[in-house]
Amino acid sequence: MSCVSLRIGAFEPSDGAPLETMRDLSAWLSYRDATHLIDRSIQAEIDGHFIAHGISDNRFKRLDLTETHRVLGYAPEDDAFSTFPLPPR
Numbered sequence: 604m605s606c607v608s609l610r611i612g613a614f615e616p617s618d619g620a621p622l623e624t625m626r627d628l629s630a631w632l633s634y635r636d637a638t639h640l641i642d643r644s645i646q647a648e649i650d651g652h653f654i655a656h657g658i659s660d661n662r663f664k665r666l667d668l669t670e671t672h673r674v675l676g677y678a679p680e681d682d683a684f685s686t687f688p689l690p691p692r
Contacts, residue, residue: 631683
């Protein structure tokens with residue numbers, strides 16, 4: 604049996620409010636990239652179990668996407684640091 608577990612980072616709030624910390628921004632997953640990740644997880648030919656990291660292509664990434672890209676072909680496009688204003692320090 605094959606199984607992909609998705610480790611989702613910080614998903615955008617439904618009210619569209621900006622994420623509040625640099626930590627949130629570095630783990631953000633956009634709707635578009637989430638859809639792509641789920642599609643790639645369903646379509647991928649894997650044997651056994653794989654844990655995929657679910658974040659967008661953020662300038663500063665909280666999780667490494669190397670294996671998720673290699674195994675699933677996941678290629679995120681969005682960047683939280685371009686989408687949201689930077690939080691105050």
